[in-house]
Amino acid sequence: MTKQPLPASNPAALLEAVLQTNETTRNPRLKEVMAAAIRHLHAFAIEVDLTPDELQVGLDFLVAIGKATGPKKHEGILLADILGLATLVQLRNARDAVAAGGTEPALVGPFWRENQPLRENGAHIASDATPGPRFEVRGRVLSLDGKPLAGARIETWQASPEGLYENQDEAQEHMNLRGRLETDAQGRFWFTSVRPAGYPVPTDGPCGELLAAQGRKVMRPAHLHFIVAAEGYKVLATQIFDIEDPNAFEDVVFGAVGSLLRKFEPDGDGGYVLDIELRLEPGETRLPHCPLP
Ligand code: BEZ
Ligand code: FE
Secondary structure (H helix, E strand, O other), rough: OOOOOOOOOHHHHHHHHHHHHHHHOOOOHHHHHHHHHHHHHHHHHHHOOOOHHHHHHHHHHHHHHHOEEEOOOOOHHHHHOOHHHHHHHHHHHHHHHHOOOOHHHOOOOOOOOOOOEEOOEEEEOOOOOOOEEEEEEEEEEEEEEOOEEOEEEEEEEOOOOOOOHHHHHHOOOOOOOOOEEEEEOOOOEEEEEEOOOEOOOOOOHHHHHHHOOOOOOOEEEOOEEEEEEOOOEEOOOEEEEEEOOOOOOOOOOOOOOHHHEEEOOOOOOOOOOEEEEEEOOOOOOOOOOOOOO
């Protein structure tokens, strides 16, 4: 075939030419994903009539996202979160499991840490110096048909009553309010903590600038994170939210969905109790990417 120059001012021919170069991609999934990305990016540029200056602003923004990412914060994850992309991907991936009675998922977020300390059931995951009302968390891990899953790994982490994760707060002990537990023979796990507070997502980077430019609120409602891994079952990443939090229905990252909003019940003695069931669907057990060392 003789090669011909691209016709000028012909976006359709340009798109075709770019898609053609993708045809030699060996990995079939990468080929499919790149073809869709190319099509959508071209359509986006046409829809908004993107100028060269605006394209440069967008590219500089991506560079700034990379520069703001480091051992303490993953700004790229934050971007996917504030655009609702992380929640969309989570919900779509779990749609069959949720339709069959599985627990709704929620995004992992940027604050899960590798090597969270192994805790016995019943342990207090807050240091003595952590202020705030006592919070008893009792969970059960079950299959979709209600079989208790023994020996499941639970990863949990939460912000302090001041709304800060331990790694954002000099005043907290290393790995405070974090833990890794294992379910007992009845699939149960339990621990004591302090009631978490809502908090703003980090706004000291390009995502903060974007949120400000959009005039958006930056708060997440109070929540606890869980990752549950049981052999032979898909890993569940989820969060349980305080339905009484003023931002319960305005989560800046759109994670507070449906059944994940729960009342933290008073225990009659100044503390609170949360009872949860976490139901997993059968499948490959693969932990999500851990954003922080
Ligand atoms: C979190 O829940 O830890 C989180 C999620 C998204 C952005 C910031 C924090
Ligand atoms: Fe969180």
